[in-house]
Amino acid sequence: xxxxxxxxxxxxxxxxxxxxxxxxxxxxxxxxxxxxxxxxxxxxxxxxxxxxxxxxxxxxxxxxxxxxxxxxxxxxxxxxxxxxxxxxxxxxxxxxxxxxxxxxxxxxxxxxxxxxxxxxxxxxxxxxxxxxxxxxxxxxxxxxxxxxxxxxxxxxxxxxxxxxxxxxxxxxxxxxxxxxxxxxxxxxxxxxxxxxxxxxxxxxxxxxxxxxxxxxxxxxxxxxxxxxxxxxxxxxxxxxxxxxxxxxxxxxxxxxxxxxxxxx
Amino acid sequence: xxxxxxxxxxxxxxxxxxxxxxxxxxxxxxxxxxxxxxxxxxxxxxxxxxxxxxxxxxxxxxxxxxxxxxxxxxxxxxxxxxxxxxxxxxxxxxxxxxxxxxxxxxxxxxxxxxxxxxxxxxxxxxxxxxxxxxxxxxxxxxxxxxxxxxxxxxxxxxxxxxxxxxxxxxxxxxxxxxxxxxxxxxxxxxxxxxxxxxxxxxxxxxxxxxxxxxxxxxxxxxxxxxxxxxxxxxxxxxxxxxxxxxxxxxxxxx
Numbered sequence: 021x022x023x024x025x026x027x028x029x030x031x032x033x034x035x036x037x038x039x040x041x042x043x044x045x046x047x048x049x050x051x052x053x054x055x056x057x058x059x060x061x062x063x064x065x066x067x068x069x070x071x072x073x074x075x076x077x078x079x080x081x082x083x084x085x086x087x088x089x090x091x092x093x094x095x096x097x098x099x100x101x102x103x104x105x106x107x108x109x110x111x112x113x114x115x116x117x118x119x120x121x122x123x124x125x126x127x128x129x130x131x132x133x134x135x136x137x138x139x140x141x142x143x144x145x146x147x148x149x150x151x152x153x154x155x156x157x158x159x160x161x162x163x164x165x166x167x168x169x170x171x172x173x174x175x176x177x178x179x180x181x182x183x184x185x186x187x188x189x190x191x192x193x194x195x196x197x198x199x200x201x202x203x204x205x206x207x208x209x210x211x212x213x214x215x216x217x218x219x220x221x222x223x224x225x226x227x228x229x230x231x232x233x234x235x236x237x238x239x240x241x242x243x244x245x246x247x248x249x250x251x252x253x254x255x256x257x258x259x260x261x262x263x264x265x266x267x268x269x270x271x272x273x274x275x276x277x278x279x280x281x282x283x284x
Numbered sequence: 285x286x287x288x289x290x291x292x293x294x295x296x297x298x299x300x301x302x303x304x305x306x307x308x309x310x311x312x313x314x315x316x317x318x319x320x321x322x323x324x325x326x327x328x329x330x331x332x333x334x335x336x337x338x339x340x341x342x343x344x345x346x347x348x349x350x351x352x353x354x355x356x357x358x359x360x361x362x363x364x365x366x367x368x369x370x371x372x373x374x375x376x377x378x379x380x381x382x383x384x385x386x387x388x389x390x391x392x393x394x395x396x397x398x399x400x401x402x403x404x405x406x407x408x409x410x411x412x413x414x415x416x417x418x419x420x421x422x423x424x425x426x427x428x429x430x431x432x433x434x435x436x437x438x439x440x441x442x443x444x445x446x447x448x449x450x451x452x453x454x455x456x457x458x459x460x461x462x463x464x465x466x467x468x469x470x471x472x473x474x475x476x477x478x479x480x481x482x483x484x485x486x487x488x489x490x491x492x493x494x495x496x497x498x499x500x501x502x503x504x505x506x507x508x509x510x511x512x513x514x515x516x517x518x519x520x521x522x523x524x525x526x527x528x529x530x531x532x533x534x535x536x537x538x
Contacts, residue, residue, distance in 0.1 A: 087434055114434040120427055124449050124527045133445070134435040165527040185435070 024093040026085075035110060035189060035221045036063040036086060041095035042246075043081060054246035055081050056093070061240050061249055063223060065188075068215055070224040070232040072275075073242030079225045082247070083191045086223070087112050101188065110221070113182030115192040119174035121166040121181075128153065128162035131181045152180040155214060172203040179211070183218070192224045196231070205263065208234060212260055229279070233272050234261055241275070243282055250282055314496040322500035331485075332504055339470055339481040340508070342398060346405025346466045351459060353406060354413020361414065362421025371414070378411035383469045384476075391477040401473045409465040413458040420454030452524050460517055467509065 024041060041059045044052035055078040063069050071079050084090045085097060099110050121130045131149040153159060156176040166174050175195060182190060196204040208231065215222055226232050232239050236255060243250040253275070257267055298316060305315035326332040357375065360367035387404040394400035424447055432442045474483025482505050489497035 089430065089433055112434075114431070116427070116431060116434075118427065120431040122428065122446065122449070124524075126527075133432075134437065136445075137437055137441060167527065181435075 024085075024091075024095045024097060026088060026091060026097045035065045035100060036223065037096075037098045037100070038062075038082075038086075039096040039098075041082075041085065041093055041097060043078075043085065043090075043093040056085075057246040057248045058095070059242075059247065059249055061252065063221060063238070065221050066219045067237045068222045068224070068235055069238045069240065070226055070236040071240045071242055072226055072229065072232040073247065074244055075227050077242055077245050078247035079227075079242055080193050082242075083114075083193050083223065083225055086189075087114055087191055099189070110188035111185055113185055113187030113190045113220075115175075115178055115182045115190065115195045117194045117197055119166065119171075119178040121174055121177055123166050126163050126165055127158060127169070127177050130166065130177055131184050134181060134185050148184055149180070152183045153177070155183065155217070156180045157210065170203075172199050172207060175199065175207065176210075179214070183214070183220075188221060190220045190222045192222065194225055194227065197226070197228070204231075209260070211235070216259060229272050229275050230268075233268050233275065234263070239275075241278065241282075251278060311493070311495055314499055318496050319499040319503060322496050323504050326497075326500060326504065335481050335485050335501075336505060336508055338478075339467075339474065339483065339505070342401045342405060342473075342481065343463070343466045343470050345398075345402045346409070346470060347459070347463055349402060349406030350409040350413055350462050350466060353410040354458065354462070355417050355455070357410065357414035358417025359421065361418040368418075375411045375414050378407070378414075383408040383465075384472060387469065387473045387476060391473070396477045396479070401470065401478060404473050405466045405469050408469045409462045412465060413462050416454050416458035416461075417451070420451045423454075424450050456517070456521055456524065460513075463509075463512070467505075 039060050041056055042054070043056040044054050047053055059082065071082060073079050081090070085093055086099070099112075101108065101110055121127075122133065125133070128146065128149050131153060132145045135145045135148065150159075150162065153162060156179050158173065158176050158180060161169065161173065161177075166177065169177070175198075179195070182192075196207050199207065212235065214220075224232070224235060233255065239253040239255065240249050241251040241253065242248070253271075255271060257265075261268060301313075301316055304313045307313070310318065323332070357371050361371050361375075362368075383404070386407050390400040390404035390407075394403065428446050428450075429442060432446050437445070470481070471483030471486065474481035475487045478484050482501055485501050486498055489501070
């Protein structure tokens with residue numbers, strides 16, 4: 021497989037741009053299994069976007085490619101900063117499906133982890149970690165160990181860890197799918213608030229129609245493997261959105277119909 | 285919490301010993317009082333310090349050798365499939381051959397000296413450490429490594445901050461277990477080929493049919509091992525596994 025280009029495009033209107041990105045997994049017997057097929061989309065700065073698709077369709081692969089964790093693909097991925105900003109390349113924060121915290125470190129030490137490689141005082145690191153722990157509602161839990169927290173609180177700590185590097189882009193891979201629905205709802209509302217307070221560009225992967233409709237301005241609907249963008253949907257409803265809003269429900273119903281149509 | 289059962293277990297052991305000593309003649313089971321007296325005499329004469337020091341020296345160097353061999357073998361087996369295939373048989377042989385065989389071979393090859401003793405100890409105990417390390421590496425949570433990659437944490441830092449802490453409990457467990465093995469083999473080596481150490485003194489008093497002294501030497505060494513366990517290993521383990529201590533999920537309903 022040819023190596024795709026993964027670079028910066030200088031200042032542009034979009035923060036993330038994928039053009040004809042394809043990827044095959046090489047199976048142990050040497051056969052190629054196509055995972056992504058000519059995926060193209062654009063993500064505008066400071067918007068909330070989700071990739072919606074069935075389980076195992078390659079949604080996470082798209083995030084891994086954008087984060088640069090996997091360089092074997094063909095096509096073109098470019099990340100760029102809005103005009104006028106100093107940095108060349110946007111910083112990326114990653115939130116996984118599981119919290120992936122280091123159980124032997126306290127909550128605040130976990131949040132400090134990505135900062136430790138950078139120059140800077142320990143005091144400054146801690147202050148920053150404290151700030152983002154407060155933002156996700158974990159003030160007072162700094163010295164707890166992850167295993168002493170509930171799943172929802174662990175995921176909050178993971179979100180704080182992604183935010184502490186002050187990323188321009190936040191990639192989230194089904195972050196609430198492991199939580200019970202009530203906790204997940206709370207977390208979604210808080211993510212909404214955090215997004216509005218910080219103005220991050222968010223790309224959120226999910227298999228839940230209602231979750232994507234509740235959160236996003238743009239939904240990219242992905243087909244079954246090999247994944248390709250089946251439909252792009254813009255939702256122009258104001259924030260904060262409410263659960264049970266009739267307009268959201270209507271969009272969900274239409275989306276469900278699209279999904280069933282896609283299956284045929 | 286667990287202090288009371290610990291004290292109770294020691295008291296129970298002492299009582300059992302006392303009971304047995306009243307049932308059997310002192311040439312078979314000497315009572316605690318003469319044994320402790322003999323032990324104090326050994327300490328006063330300085331004999332105890334000399335021989336325990338000699339034994340500890342061999343055990344410590346043997347343990348260091350075992351840890352080096354075991355960690356190296358276990359790491360190779362954990363990281364490389366070919367290494368696993370290559371070393372698997374060695375470890376199995378190491379586990380199967382009785383320690384006394386290594387002891388005899390080493391003593392015959394290198395003579396009746398500390399070097400032979402340390403080598404015999406090191407070889408006999410290393411397979412256990414290798415297996416523990418091997419399993420530890422197999423059990424590393426790779427998802428944490430990919431998390432670290434996503435945050436652009438450099439490779440050396442990943443090894444130090446993500447991988448090593450996951451191996452610590454395995455290493456610590458292996459070391460405690462290996463220490464027990466090392467001490468047992470050391471006394472055997474001393475018994476057959478040394479002219480100093482606790483094992484040698486056991487053999488000496490065995491020759492004189494003094495059960496009291498055999499008990500006294502066993503007890504003094506036991507006390508040293510307890511001191512190592514509770515003053516060295518336990519505090520280190522508690523410090524390193526603090527993150528688990530907050531868990532209050534009882535396995536048995538109370």
